[in-house]
Each structure stands twice: as C-alpha cells, then as structure tokens.
Amino acid sequence: MSEKKRRRADPVAPGPSSRQPKPRAGPSSASALPFKNRLKPDATIVSALRQLYAAEQSSMSAARPLTLTDLGLSSTCREVADCDPSAVRLAIEDAILAAAHSVLEGRGFSFSVPSRSSSNQIYVPELDRIVLRDKSSTRGFSNLSTVRKTTITVRLLALIHQLCIKNIHVTKRDLFYTDVKLFQDQGQSDAVLDDISCMLGCTRSSLNVVASEKGVVVGRLVFTEGGDRIDCTKMGVGGKAIPPNIDHVGNMESDALFILLVEKDAAYMRLAEDRFYNRFPCIIVTAKGQPDVATRLFLKKMKTELKLPxxxxxxxxPYGLKILSVYMCGSKNMSYDSSNLTTPDIKWLGIRPSDLDKYKIPEQCRLPMTEQDVKTGKDLLEEDFVKKNEGWVRELELMIKTKQKAEIQALSSFGFQYLTEVYLPLKLQEEDWI
Amino acid sequence: MSEKKRRRADPVAPGPSSRQPKPRAGPSSASALPFKNRLKPDATIVSALRQLYAAEQSSMSAARPLTLTDLGLSSTCREVADCDPSAVRLAIEDAILAAAHSVLEGRGFSFSVPSRSSSNQIYVPELDRIVLRDKSSTRGFSNLSTVRKTTITVRLLALIHQLCIKNIHVTKRDLFYTDVKLFQDQGQSDAVLDDISCMLGCTRSSLNVVASEKGVVVGRLVFTEGGDRIDCTKMGVGGKAIPPNIDHVGNMESDALFILLVEKDAAYMRLAEDRFYNRFPCIIVTAKGQPDVATRLFLKKMKTELKLPxxxxxxxxPYGLKILSVYMCGSKNMSYDSSNLTTPDIKWLGIRPSDLDKYKIPEQCRLPMTEQDVKTGKDLLEEDFVKKNEGWVRELELMIKTKQKAEIQALSSFGFQYLTEVYLPLKLQEEDWI
Known part of the structure; x- marks a missing residue:
C-alpha cells in the first residue's frame, strides 16, 4: 500500500464538532494515521461509555430475565439447570431406580431420552435463544438399534456418579478413556454425555465434565478461583487462562465500563500488550476462535454478575457473525443448555462490512468471499436472531452484495497499532455499535 | 473393568523395602487402587527428588553449555541468537545496504539467503540438537524464479524494521495481513520470515514476531511479566497463560524441585485441580499438544534460570516421543534456532511402553498402533537423539514389538485421580525416569 493512500484521511459521517483535530496525549507519533485527527480526548470517549454502562446496570437490575415458565412454555420445552453434585447424584439414582422398576414390571431396561435433533429445537424470540422441545424417545437394552447407546449411557451415569461423590472435574477425553473399547470413538461418548445432561436436567458442567480450557482474559477484573484471588490487571500481557470449571470461579469485582469480546488471539494480544484496558476501563476476553463452553460460561457470569455491556x-x-451468534443464542448442538451458556444483547462493534469503506480498508486487504461464504451469509439472513436486529440485517446484506470480507488484522495495513490507537477509540467515541 | 481386576495389586520389580504397605496421610480413601500400598511417605519421595534437584543444580552450574565455537563448527554451521531490537534494526539496515551496493556494482538487487532444507541440517551429538549448515543461495529480483520471494523478503524486512523501532509484538498472522495480495497465503510469509531470521542471525522472537499463546503454567513459580508479579501458586486451577513474547518475562524464582512437562491438557487439569505441586514441589507446564514456540522458550528459560530437572x-x-524430541532437540523447520528453543536432558517419566504391563493398564484401554504409527516409531529409532539413550531405544523397540499404544488418560481406568495419587508418586519414589 502506498504512503499516499495511508495519509488520506477523508471524513466519515462524523458529528460536526469532531471534524477539527484536537490535541490529545498519546503514546504514538503516527499523526498520519487516517481518521486519527477525528479522535476526541479520552475523557470524552469514557463519558460516552459511562452512559452505556449506566443503561446496562439499570436495565439488568430492573428486569429479571424471562424464563420458559413466564412464557408458558415450561411444559413443552426443556432446559437444564446448574445443579450441585448431590443433586446430580440424586438425579442419577432416580434414573437408575426408574430403569430397575421398568425391569421388575416386565418392560425391560430402558431410559427415556430427550431428542436433541434440530427438528426438536425452536427459537424463542422473547428469550432470543434456541431451546429444546419436549420430544423424547425410549432407549432400551432389548432393542438391537439402541442396545449400544443404552450400555454407554449406563457406563457414563456410573462414572458421573463417581465424579459427583469425589467432586473432581474431568474432561470428555478422560471419560472416553475409561472405556475405549466400549465407546469406540470419543464422538460416541460425547453425544451420550449430552443426552445425559438433557435427561437429568443438569448442565454438563454440573456433571463435573469440563471442556479443555482455551480462553484468556485480561483487564479490569478481579475474581477468586479455587480460593486464589486473581487480579487480571496484573496478569502481564498474556493474561489469565479461563479455568475449565466455572464453579471454581467466584467473587467477581470490576471497575470496567464494558467487556470487549474479541474473536481472535492476535487482536487480543495487541490489546493486551498495549494495555488498552488502562486507557478505556474494560475487560478483554477471547476464546481464540470458535467459542468453547468454558469461555461462554465465563462471559455469561461476568455479564450477569457485573451487569456490564x-x-x-x-x-x-459470516463466520465472525456465526461466532457472535454462538455466544448470544447458543449452538444447536447444546440448545438444551442455552439459558446457562448464552449471553444476550452482545453489541456488534466491528469489523462490520460497512467499516470496510468507512475506514478505507485497502482493496488488497479485503478478501473475496467464496461461494460457501456467500451461502453461509444468506443462511444467516434466514436466522431469527439476525432478523430481529435491523442493523445486523443491513450489514449482512451489504456483505453479500459486495462479496467482500476482511479479518480484524486487515487494520494492520495502517500500522500494527491502528486497532488500539484509532479504530477502537473512534468506534467507542461515535458509539458505533449495533 | 471389573472390581476384582481393580483390586489386584501385584508387585512390580520393587525395592524390597517398599513391599510392605505403610500408613500415610492422603486425601483419598481408595486403598483398593493397584500399587497404592507400595507408596512410601511423601517425605521419603521428596528426599529422592531433592537429590535429583541437587545433581541438576551442580551440573548446570559447573558446565557452561557447549557452543558451535567450542566444537570448531562455527564456520560450517549457522545459528541465530537473541538480539535486542536495535541490533535487529542494524542487521536489517546492513542487509539493505549490501543489496544497494550490489545494485550499484551492476550485479542487481539480491540477498544471500541460508538454505533451511533438510539436506542442509545436521545433528550434532555433542550438542544433542539439530543445527543448520552454512549452505546458502542467492535470492535475486532479476530472476523469474526468485522475484516473488525477493519482493516478500523486502516487504517483511521493512515491517520488522518498523516493529523494532516501536518495540511492539505482532503475530505471523498480523504480518500476513499487512499485504494479503502480495503474500497470497500465510505459508509464504511465514516461510520467508524464517529465512529472514536465519539471514539476519536473530531469533524469530527477536524480530518481535510471536506465535499465538497456547501453553499454561501452574505451581511453584513466581516471575514478572511486563512489570506484573505473577505467582503461579495463586493462579487457581486454570493456571497462567504463557505469554507469547518471552522478552516480557523476567525474575523467575522458585522453590520447586523439578519441572513436570505434560503433553496433554487433560492431565494438566487433573494435576492443577489436585494441586499436585503442593504435595511434591514442582512447576507444571503444558503446551496442550504439539509444542509452540512460546512454551518452548518458557521451558528453556525456566530450566536455564532455575537449573531444575x-x-x-x-x-x-511415537507421537508423544516426537513431542519430547521437539522440546529437546528442536523441530527441523527451525533448526537454525535450536540453541534458543531446545531444552536438553528432559527425562522421560511416563507413560512408557513398559508401564503398560508394569502398571497393568487394562487391555481395553490400550490401542493398537496403526501402520503409520509403527513406521513413525521405526523412523524415530533411526534418529540420533534416540539412539544415544539406550533406555529410550529399549522402550521404543518394546512399543514397536507389542504394537500397542496408550494415552496418559488410560490411567483413568483405575479412577480419575490414579494419575496424581498413585502413578506419579510411585514413579517419583522409584526414580523411574530415563
């Protein structure tokens, strides 16, 4: 990209008062950065964030979140809840007792297992998430097509029972390895584990089965983990690994005004190294790509306890938007657990399709969408949780029309710190989230 | 697995004094665990570890590590060194100046780039790692076959120069995104980045280009990271994310007797949740699979500064052994940087092929090796760094003969905490590492 192009700083739909460049203290001498002269002093930006924060605090304090019961759906939809280990044990013992009774009554050994297929899922607009309906099927030992799954179910129930007695946490992989010859491949034990979570009405983390940790967090957050006090402003540039077992986490405290949820590791690194959270009080979190359960639970807990936007x-x-939708509405695979895993009302700050022209992202840093990308984009337009947000629909339509995509790192074409020094501050200043 | 099988506790080649079960304090009531009765009191095990620790401290204090110069190889082999940002800048300016001189002298714009192909690599037994020989080739702008690579080289040199002036760190992905149309795919910019590291004689982390962070650490370690003091005994159960930029890390302190390097996330989690490092003073570290550069640098730094086994x-x-060899001897792809990335003298504690029978790992938890596994195993037997350790050769031969493999999690068949409560303590007690 030419120096000339880089120096261009065309105005982009600004408030009139922001057209004059204003002096502000900043670590960078890169005054040639496009749009940098549009930035107001940090204090002005922070006061805009304070309003966002106050709105979130009051709306979350006022409104108890809607439940299936409120909507009269508790008998036709099914959800799981966080349960303590003794409740899980009781639920397992009840299931086994029911199976034993079934044997004694001459009906053979069987469980009633909720269906997790997509035909048994429904999007509830009032809740803004996918939930599971109440269809279930009989999984019996005396039926050739279900005997294997029944055996796996019993084996896993016994193992989870043991986990809850000892109150220790293991991974899905550990479970698989307790009986490789029976489970054959991990996909089989994983699928039955989800069935069991549904069947018992307990979240998978209640079963003390956790996913590998993948996420990291840094910034204005203090919490306790297994009795240790963790101060995420003192976690260097790497940040704190988000623990796989959310029930070890408690006592969250923060003076942040918002949570910045980042898709990619590289952008997270840039923000952490530049200590962005010191300039704009926030908590920065990433799952490094596809959100894992531990990061989703952690985000949900932060949002709920701290009432932060x-x-x-x-x-x-389209993939970036899909990731957002997993955080917000849940994945179809775990729709039975959507109330515990989803964080509603995440605001799409960027990079949005309209930003590509607005911020003059050079042509060579944009990538053409593949046919598959376009198809995924069109499919997203059909999803209920996209439809309900006009701004999202417009952005998606623009993406599909231009057939262009860009990664967060495309901003690196203006310099590696353009993200933290210009793009994000300007976005926050203009309250440019939808 | 039947209860009966679980209760079997056959003796396994023990020292005579360890045959009598001894009372010891422990959190678990699982006295039926095989070999648990063989465990001596923790204090006895710790004193064995103290000897290992003392030996390491004295050997590492006494012997300055051998260098290429000591072996008279400095003129025929090539290595890179950690350089500070100003040294990297000077090296880049020298390279560009040399290219300009070449133009002025009528020989065209070109660089001399070291070959990184395997034919230019050599294993040096005295150093116990792979190093790069001194073959290089001319990469010229006026040659059709090298013009693209030459252009990429110049572009990257300019970007790295900028990074060193600002002293900020970016990922390979960020670099790629500064000029997608030129680099085409990240593989191309990554490969030239390795060339540049070689060409300048500076490690890739000196170039301020870092890999994504992947590793985590927990246990008896205190260090500073970007000015923050990190106490890894107070990092909950998730541990501390290893930072991508090792030059932010300093002032390591520890009262550990050893470092426990773990291949898998699941085993790490078990050790962290059980706070294994409180029972046996150690630092627990994992890269969650294939070792990344950040974790390798961190391990190297711990071993060097703390002089710990x-x-x-x-x-x-074979894959587990290959991972070990990457930590110890480096990967072929980055052999030019082997002195900075490798941690010599890692001891193979387990799971070793001989452990499968010794610890009665049930048949159903062992997996048959595929043909590819057997081939990889046989290839490893030909590697110099395996050959020089008789114990490793014997274990590998046994693996290939039995055609059986097992993951760490196979120990879960005796209970999820068998790893931390019996297997590892017994291994340490019997000093069973090779």
Missing amino acids: VLALVDSD | VLALVDSD
Missing part, C-alpha cells in the same frame, strides 16, 4: 470485535465475514 | 509426562506412542 458487551461489545464484540470479530472478523467481517 | 525436567520430567516429562507424555502419551505412550
């Missing part, structure tokens, strides 16, 4: 920084492509 | 817990398969 969540702003998302993702790639401008 | 390193014990490794990996799967009993």
